[in-house]
Amino acid sequence: MKHRILITNYQKGGENMDNLFQYVLHxxxxTxxxxxxLLLFxxxxxxxxxxxxxxxxxxxxIISTREDTTQKENRVQRVKL
Known part of the structure; x- marks a missing residue:
């Protein structure tokens, strides 16, 4: 029996490191x-x-107009796993 592995965005290696600089900058x-x-108040x-x-x-x-790029796992994929 073959097991299918669902790869999430967190497991994809390169994409998270590309956004690291952006997160640190934000x-x-x-800050x-x-x-x-606080100094001007x-x-x-x-x-x-x-x-x-x-x-x-x-x-x-900005948050409300952003596209939601997260992939949602549907029920068929969940049953197959």
Whole structure:
């Protein structure tokens, strides 16, 4: 009996390493924005609150308009395994 192996995106080796720089860059930029907001808040509280609101709104819009590229395993594939 042959066993079929379902290869997920996490097991594909090269693709995750290509996105590693992008993930690190995003976390560094997020850290810089948070530290900057904390440093500016005592002097410009309304500006920082508006900036945080619009950044959250922008991130929500970007996430909602992004294509979902994750592959979903259907029932037929699950039964065959």
């Amino acid at each position: 976390y560094v930029l997020l 810089i924005m948070i530290v900057g907001a 005592p002097f410009f509280p309304k500006f920082v609150l508006f900036l945080a609101f619009f950044m959250m709104l922008g991130i929500a819009i």
